Amino acid sequence: MTQLTAEAKKTAQNWIDDNLERLTEWHTTIWELAEPAWREYRSQRWYVERLRAEGFEVEDGSAGMPTAFAASWTNEGAGAAAGSGSGSGSAAGPTLLTYAEYDAVPGNSQAATTSESPREGLTRFAPGHTDPHSVLGISTLAGVLGAKHAMEQHGIAGTIKYTGEPAEKMHGSKVVHGLRGYYDDADAIVSFHPFYMLPLCNTARWDTQCGAYYSKVYSFVCDHPETWQISSADPNSPIPASHSAARAPGANVALMQMYTASRTMLDSMLPATGGWSFSDAILSDGQATADNLPQRVARLQFSWRTPDIEMAEHILKVLDRNAEAAASMAHCELEERWVARSRPGRTNHAMSSVLYANLEEVGAPRYGAEAIEVAQEIQRSLGLEPSDRPFLAETEQLITPQEAERGLREHMPAWQRNWTSDDYVEMSHYAPLVRFYVSRPALQPVPGAGPYPSWVMNALGGIPATIAPTIETAGKTIAGTFLDLLTKPELLAEAQREFDERVAADPMPALLPADFEAPIDLPWPDYSGPEGARHW
Known part of the structure; x- marks a missing residue:
């Protein structure tokens, strides 16, 4: 690691530490809005206004999707003023891309409490963040803003692109953004998701990507x-x-x-x-x-x-x-x-290696005393004896991409190449991409008690003390990966070489026409009510 890269990473990490309380408050805002697919109007508006305040140039409603956006910010290097713009291979350095998601799921309203209860004023059938996409977006935003701050402080040239991707639960926006060329000038893409199945916790995907x-x-x-x-x-x-x-x-x-x-x-x-x-x-x-x-x-x-x-x-x-x-x-x-x-996703070992090295440097999330107290209160509410270490052990451990791959393959037929699905796969056909996971708070099952009810993970995803470690770890990992790719051209060159080889070996053209329009006009579930009051 060069001295410049090391110093820049430290600057980015310090920025995230200094702003973690504010980032967690931002997360609470998106988590409480909990808007369903294609109807994330307030969540999208929050991101557009936030990014403009941070100096990004933002296209509101990108690719004809009212709840999507596309933002960019460029630093032209040492001694240059920051401005907007983009362009792969330009004098301003590489173009790196990540994204926010913010759609919630109907029928899963849960308050940020230690007992089962819908959010105030709503029925349990209203939407709630289950994955949660709320922390996906705020974590990537933390990484973007941390990297941006370090680029400014250390004169590092490059462009950051940040897209708002609605309706992920229906693979909604990424295929449309891709067909419209929004990923064409990206030199590399980082895709993050809070973990949702073992062994993919605090790691990056290696060979097995999501399928069709x-x-x-x-x-x-x-x-x-x-x-x-x-x-x-x-x-x-x-x-x-x-x-x-x-x-x-x-x-x-x-x-x-x-x-x-x-x-x-x-x-x-x-x-x-x-x-x-x-x-x-x-x-x-x-x-x-x-x-x-x-x-x-x-x-x-x-x-x-x-x-x-x-x-x-x-x-x-x-x-x-x-x-x-x-x-x-x-x-x-x-x-x-x-x-x-x-389409199924494309692997890129070079990108996975760069990102996992940064995840190792940051370390797995750690749940402090306040988070443990929250988890124990949930156990009490369910009639369980509180555990000294209530969180799932894997949430505070790293696993290498290669070891995670080995564990994943144990559950799959030998002939099968891909497993589950997520719409990051479409982005992987436009540029070298890494898909990585950081733990979300999850409790260790109590022997003989069976799995926890689904509301428990949903609630933990909205409580500041339990969700902040995800934001911190993922944000620092993304910022470090961006700074490596911006300051070490050999890493990007290797990722691009591998990408080109895989495309040549297995071409997969897009499955929808270039003029495909998102089905935003269908009667998707939505809130109703005047501004400031929402009903389901």
Whole structure:
């Protein structure tokens, strides 16, 4: 490590230490907003205003997505004033990119307390941060601002790009940003997520990346019910669907046929191994009044995760056939809308090595006395004897990427290349990328008591004393990685060489057209109410 790099890293780490209380307060703001996918208006506005206050040039609503943004800041080197701009390979040095996420999940409202309770004024069915994406965004922001401060103090040239990525739970924005060229000038990308499964805790991915993810909405529309059986119309009634007439089956019947047919065919879609999953959601246009009229519209979203594209395409063919049959049976027209269509991720060992070296330098998170007291109070609320060391042991330990890879492969068939899904995979096709994880607070299971209820991890993700260590560790790791890449051109050169080799060996073109538009107009769940008051 050069003296410049070492001093710059220390400066960045000191900035994060000095601002940790403020960063944790920022996190509480986003955590409390808890806005669902494509409807993160206040969360996005907070980031846009914060970044502009920090000197970034920000595009509000990037790529036609109202709750997305794209920010950039450039330092031109020693003695130069900071300004906005970007450009890979420019005189201003490399361009490095990371991002924020801030979408929450409906049905998971939890207060930052030690007992199960929704946030004040909301039902338990309101959204809450489960992963939590709130700390994902604030942790990367900590890294960005720490690196920016060090670049200014030490005259380090380079550009930082920071994107706001809504609707991650549906792989929403990254595919759109990618198709519109927002990642094209990045020399390297750092992708962070709070840990969500072992052994991927306080480590970086090595060979096994996330796989393919497809999500599609099938809308059944009964616009012409009067043509179902013309001869049955009551000649004494001007209403096409009078009470004595034969009614068209309508959209609800189509949805039911589609849902039951697709669910009963799961065993025939893919093998019982391979770690694939299949999820569904019913979108509502607000037709909640029962009447003699057939339901005019019903929308059903299916999302599926698979190890590779071939498997994803097979499921798609089955669903498309089912949808056509259901629409025909119920006298409906079929409308289809893609939500996401993501490729499996690309590995980059060079980037993983650089980042993990910085994670080793920072060290794993440590939970202090106040955090332990919070965890013990949760145990008491569940009728458990408080533990001296209540947190999951792995949350305070590092594991090398290679060892994490070995542990991960133990759960996978030998033929399988990818596992689970996350939309960082799309970004990995535009520049060398590392995906890394830092622990979020999780409790060690008590023998014989079974797993903790889900609200426990959600609550721990919103309590300042328990979530601050994630922000500190991840932020310092990102800042250090950025500073290494900015001051050591040989590291970027090796990462780019590996990236080019992997692209040449396994080309994977984008799966959606370049003019694909995010489905922001569909009736996604949302809060209602005037400014300052929210209802679910």
